[in-house]
Amino acid sequence: MSKEFTSESHLKAYNLSGSRSGQIVFSNISFTIREGQCLKIIGPNGSGKSTLLSILAGLIKPHSGNISRSPIETNSIRYSGHKSGLKDALTIKENINFWRKIYGCNSDSVEEVTTNLSLQNVLNTYTGLLSAGVKKRASLAIVTIGHAPIWILDEPYASLDKENIKLLDGLINIHLNKGGIVAFSSHQESQLPITTSIDMHQYTV
Amino acid sequence: MNAILTIINRDLRISFLHRADSLLVAGFFVITVMLFPFGIGPEPGLLERVGAGIIWVTALLATLLSLNHLFSEDERDGTLELLLTSPVEIYSIVIAKTLSHWLTSGLPLIILSPLLVAALQMPSNTILPMIIGLLLGTPTLSMIGIVGSTLTLNARLRGILMPLIILPLYIPILIFGVGCVDVESMNFSSDRLYMVLLGFLIISFTLCPWAASTALKMSFE
Numbered sequence: 161m162s163k164e165f166t167s168e169s170h171l172k173a174y175n176l177s178g179s180r181s182g183q184i185v186f187s188n189i190s191f192t193i194r195e196g197q198c199l200k201i202i203g204p205n206g207s208g209k210s211t212l213l214s215i216l217a218g219l220i221k222p223h224s225g226n227i228s229r230s231p232i233e234t235n236s237i238r239y240s241g242h243k244s245g246l247k248d249a250l251t252i253k254e255n256i257n258f259w260r261k262i263y264g265c266n267s268d269s270v271e272e273v274t275t276n277l278s279l280q281n282v283l284n285t286y287t288g289l290l291s292a293g294v295k296k297r298a299s300l301a302i303v304t305i306g307h308a309p310i311w312i313l314d315e316p317y318a319s320l321d322k323e324n325i326k327l328l329d330g331l332i333n334i335h336l337n338k339g340g341i342v343a344f345s346s347h348q349e350s351q352l353p354i355t356t357s358i359d360m361h362q363y364t365v
Numbered sequence: 366m367n368a369i370l371t372i373i374n375r376d377l378r379i380s381f382l383h384r385a386d387s388l389l390v391a392g393f394f395v396i397t398v399m400l401f402p403f404g405i406g407p408e409p410g411l412l413e414r415v416g417a418g419i420i421w422v423t424a425l426l427a428t429l430l431s432l433n434h435l436f437s438e439d440e441r442d443g444t445l446e447l448l449l450t451s452p453v454e455i456y457s458i459v460i461a462k463t464l465s466h467w468l469t470s471g472l473p474l475i476i477l478s479p480l481l482v483a484a485l486q487m488p489s490n491t492i493l494p495m496i497i498g499l500l501l502g503t504p505t506l507s508m509i510g511i512v513g514s515t516l517t518l519n520a521r522l523r524g525i526l527m528p529l530i531i532l533p534l535y536i537p538i539l540i541f542g543v544g545c546v547d548v549e550s551m552n553f554s555s556d557r558l559y560m561v562l563l564g565f566l567i568i569s570f571t572l573c574p575w576a577a578s579t580a581l582k583m584s585f586e
Contacts, residue, residue, distance in 0.1 A: 247442060
């Protein structure tokens with residue numbers, strides 16, 4: 161499969177420490193992941209996995225330490241957190257369309273974005289009427305908009321059944337094979353090719 | 366600019382789908398103003414004297430009512446997180462939300478104001494200064510309101526804290542907004558008072574989006 165992303169894609173952290181509500185939750189995390197590589201973050205609840213991913217996504221600043229990423233454009237990252245990023249009052253199609261416009265991506269249609277996650281049958285359904293699993297798939301569809309090289313995923317498997325976990329793993333593998341980078345947290349065993357694993361237990365303050 | 370229009374479009378669409386919620390603000394405005402004649406008596410001279418103040422204070426309170434869910438809904442469903450990690454500038458997000466708020470809260474108040482001027486038996490020459498005053502003043506109320514909304518986004522007693530922060534800042538707009546109507550009712554020109562309201566609008570447009578953007582960033586720290 162041909163590489164879609166630049167061969168210089170990377171995500172680096174050096175002596176990173178993160179805080180939540182003024183309290184330092186982890187310190188001295190360092191790693192480097194490059195194109196085609198996958199970082200998995202594991203650890204007990206409250207160990208700072210979401211805080212670390214929020215820092216990598218640029219949502220919050222680290223307490224100390226440095227992050228470097230390439231490409232540096234803000235449109236090079238897609239983030240999926242615990243919350244869906246979807247409006248219950250809108251249909252799946254309207255929600256995806258909104259994010260297409262926000263990310264400035266007119267090349268992929270809503271149908272193309274949602275087909276990969278088997279959402280064709282619920283495009284015109286109001287999001288508030290859908291199950292947690294379908295909402296999760298829709299929020300992961302947002303991540304695929306515009307083919308950004310870096311994906312930051314917080315508990316992407318939450319609410320997904322086995323079949324949809326395989327679907328997601330397939331998407332992530334395609335993304336990695338194109339030279340993309342993925343950093344994700346999960347309590348579950350993963351079939352993905354994990355390049356680097358961070359156990360937050362070792363860095364928790 | 367595209368992002369601003371996209372956010373406004375989405376918020377207006379949601380507001381249309383949740384029409385009942387949007388009508389609550391307008392309903393509150395109308396019902397509260399209409400309570401005053403019952404409370405203070407229908408004496409025409411009295412209502413005429415305090416009518417502008419009644420309408421303006423109620424407009425302030427109606428604006429405050431609609432500020433509660435301005436960012437909290439987006440924070441609750443994760444839309445705010447995704448917007449803050451998107452290529453859209455925080456400043457643009459704040460501008461878009463302010464405009465959405467004004468279109469769904471301030472504009473209906475302006476449209477309803479002539480009816481309320483008539484209901485409070487105010488002179489007909491006060492309708493236009495009421496409309497112009499609210500047209501200049503309500504965007505400023507939204508601008509200031511958005512600062513209060515972002516400052517208190519994760520605060521425990523948000524419902525009490527936000528009015529405490531915002532209401533004192535609303536006082537100058539209230540004074541000059543009421544002043545426009547009172548001056549015109551005495552057959553003097555309120556052009557200078559309009560200029561003051563315009564000045565407040567320009568100052569708030571310059572400072573408030575910056576302050577709200579900073580507060581929004583800090584709310585995630």
